[in-house]
Amino acid sequence: MTAVVVAERVHKQYGTLEVLKGINLTVHKGEVVCVLGPSGSGKSTFLRCINQLEDIKSGHIFVHDELMGHKPSAGRLHRLSKRAINKQRQGIGMVFQHFNLFPHMTVLQNLMLAPVKVGKVPKEAAKSYAMQLLDNMKLADKAHSYPAQLSGGQQQRVGIARALAMKPDLMLFDEPTSALDPELVGEVLEVLRDLANAGMTMLIVTHEVAFAREVADTVVFMDQGVVVEAGDAKEVLEHPAEERTKEFLRRTLSPTASAQKRTD
Amino acid sequence: MTELTWPLSNLRSMAESRLVLAHSLSDARSSATSVPDPNDNENLAEQNIGRSAGLPELVAPQRHLGRWAAAVFVVLMLAWVGYSVYTNPSIDHGAISDFMFSGAILQGLKTTLILALLAGLLSIALGTVIALFRLSGNPVLTAVAQGYVWVFRGTPLLVQILILGNFSLFYPELAIVVPFTDITLVSADTNSILTMFTASVLALGLHDAAYMAEIIRSGIQSVDKGQTEASRALGLPGWVMQTRVVLPQALRVIIPPAGNNFINMLKMTSLVAVIAGGDLLTQAQNLSAANLKTIELLLVASAWYLIVVTVFSVGQMMVEKRLGRGYSRRSSRTAVSLRLRRISK
Numbered sequence: 344m345t346a347v348v349v350a351e352r353v354h355k356q357y358g359t360l361e362v363l364k365g366i367n368l369t370v371h372k373g374e375v376v377c378v379l380g381p382s383g384s385g386k387s388t389f390l391r392c393i394n395q396l397e398d399i400k401s402g403h404i405f406v407h408d409e410l411m412g413h414k415p416s417a418g419r420l421h422r423l424s425k426r427a428i429n430k431q432r433q434g435i436g437m438v439f440q441h442f443n444l445f446p447h448m449t450v451l452q453n454l455m456l457a458p459v460k461v462g463k464v465p466k467e468a469a470k471s472y473a474m475q476l477l478d479n480m481k482l483a484d485k486a487h488s489y490p491a492q493l494s495g496g497q498q499q500r501v502g503i504a505r506a507l508a509m510k511p512d513l514m515l516f517d518e519p520t521s522a523l524d525p526e527l528v529g530e531v532l533e534v535l536r537d538l539a540n541a542g543m544t545m546l547i548v549t550h551e552v553a554f555a556r557e558v559a560d561t562v563v564f565m566d567q568g569v570v571v572e573a574g575d576a577k578e579v580l581e582h583p584a585e586e587r588t589k590e591f592l593r594r595t596l597s598p599t600a601s602a603q604k605r606t607d
Numbered sequence: 608m609t610e611l612t613w614p615l616s617n618l619r620s621m622a623e624s625r626l627v628l629a630h631s632l633s634d635a636r637s638s639a640t641s642v643p644d645p646n647d648n649e650n651l652a653e654q655n656i657g658r659s660a661g662l663p664e665l666v667a668p669q670r671h672l673g674r675w676a677a678a679v680f681v682v683l684m685l686a687w688v689g690y691s692v693y694t695n696p697s698i699d700h701g702a703i704s705d706f707m708f709s710g711a712i713l714q715g716l717k718t719t720l721i722l723a724l725l726a727g728l729l730s731i732a733l734g735t736v737i738a739l740f741r742l743s744g745n746p747v748l749t750a751v752a753q754g755y756v757w758v759f760r761g762t763p764l765l766v767q768i769l770i771l772g773n774f775s776l777f778y779p780e781l782a783i784v785v786p787f788t789d790i791t792l793v794s795a796d797t798n799s800i801l802t803m804f805t806a807s808v809l810a811l812g813l814h815d816a817a818y819m820a821e822i823i824r825s826g827i828q829s830v831d832k833g834q835t836e837a838s839r840a841l842g843l844p845g846w847v848m849q850t851r852v853v854l855p856q857a858l859r860v861i862i863p864p865a866g867n868n869f870i871n872m873l874k875m876t877s878l879v880a881v882i883a884g885g886d887l888l889t890q891a892q893n894l895s896a897a898n899l900k901t902i903e904l905l906l907v908a909s910a911w912y913l914i915v916v917t918v919f920s921v922g923q924m925m926v927e928k929r930l931g932r933g934y935s936r937r938s939s940r941t942a943v944s945l946r947l948r949r950i951s952k
Binding site: 394395396425426429430432433435436437439441443444445446447448449456457460461489490491505506509 | 831833834836837839840841842843844845847851852855856859930932933934
């Protein structure tokens with residue numbers, strides 16, 4: 344199996360606060376990796392470091408064997424130019440907790456902007472591919488709507504379609520269902536499931552333990568900036584080896600805890 | 608975007624859950640035999656037969672006698688003021704209509720418009736640069752931007768106009784030189800470059816730029832951070848991100864205060880009359896100095912200012928409507944039709 348993402352000893356600091364304390368992680372081609380962990384564990388930050396939305400302090404992140412964001416020179420790593428980083432990002436799709444759709448553009452315009460402006464795809468071709476993606480998401484009738492006219496679940500599906508429009512071979516999901524009403528979570532998870540079945544390499548930061556158990560190949564449990572436990576999804580979720588993992592799963596799976604989450 | 612959509616969908620889901628709650632409550636009621644079903648009209652009518660006998664069903668619309676009285680009173684007072692002006696023997700009404708389209712007044716109007724447009728362009732260009740300085744994250748540039756706003760917003764426009772109008776008194780010669788040396792590339796007499804017109808454009812533009820800078824800065828800062836993150840994640844180059852994602856959203860916030868600011872500046876052009884800027888008010892005053900019809904010419908100038916401001920206000924409204932696309936769940940309506948609806952209700 345070829346490795347798509349390789350992270351080695353990744354450290355990240357905000358001022359004096361160390362949020363990532365040496366993360367090691369490998370994501371193979373076609374693998375679905377779910378990252379679980381309490382809030383503040385650094386899981387979202389790690390995801391954002393992969394596509395250089397955040398700069399790291401030390402360590403290496405490779406995507407397709409290419410060192411992300413830096414080049415070595417005189418015994419140090421130096422930040423690449425913005426243009427070079429933008430080029431590296433093109434093969435990586437990202438989906439955000441709050442969708443971050445462009446509110447002043449229609450759904451179709453949201454999907455076409457990057458392929459036309461970055462990928463230099465002809466408008467007609469970009470449009471037909473965008474319509475095809477929307478069709479897959481059962482959103483073809485919303486092509487000319489504005490994001491504010493859609494439900495949360497529909498907006499997140501547009502967010503996924505927008506990322507897919509660049510034809511990425513790696514998808515990063517930053518808590519894709521956390522901002523959704525409970526009854527809308529299902530439609531987004533269904534799209535993720537379809538993507539996983541289609542063989543997409545996916546790294547998903549999530550709170551949906553049940554979904555992770557069903558779809559993920561690998562589960563990574565993070566806490567306080569370190570990977571506490573990683574391995575086969577069923578193994579980690581059903582027979583966690585570490586006390587912190589057990590504690591986390593107990594809290595998220597107990598009915599009172601999940602009821603509390605719903606009312607948040 | 609998220610701030611806009613989230614409250615909306617939350618509200619909607621809240622409303623839905625309340626509906627569900629209402630349904631379950633009414634279910635509970637109908638299952639209990641002692642409580643009558645509020646939807647069962649026949650049953651209800653039978654039970655209330657004594658109380659509602661002979662009572663009409665319809666509720667008449669409320670009458671607003673106080674509102675009508677106030678409206679009539681205010682309209683009468685306005686009519687009286689208008690009548691008093693119209694019948695005032697000291698005002699030469701013929702002169703107003705004569706001078707409204709006289710050559711000198713139209714020339715002044717043209718100067719005022721050109722002055723306002725040029726100063727407006729200078730203000731937008733310079734204001735954008737200062738706003739970008741302010742947001743650059745470079746402490747020196749930020750301080751320079753703050754210093755500019757401090758000076759030009761902190762001193763009266765009239766004083767700035769007078770200083771630029773009298774610039775030749777303390778810089779008799781303007782030149783392009785190599786800084787900190789004695790090498791002069793081009794030089795010219797101040798009065799030949801800084802005419803009263805260019806001095807007016809500069810004074811208005813420099814003053815207005817201080818306000819525009821703050822307006823543009825707040826507009827750019829109002830765009831959600833998630834928008835730039837999504838752009839970067841898609842690999843959009845900085846230029847595309849700024850022009851296609853950030854600016855259109857910032858403009859929506861910038862246009863209303865910027866339009867206000869421009870209209871304000873348009874009227875402030877009248878201040879250049881103190882350095883004989885050749886604007887509408889200068890022309891009106893020149894005419895009244897000759898024929899002593901002071902009030903008539905001031906009314907003529909006022910009428911023209913009002914007309915021009917009205918035209919720009921309508922233009923601003925149309926731009927705002929276009930930039931508002933995507934921010935309403937319903938199709939957008941213009942402010943005018945909304946206002947009309949409110950009155951007709």
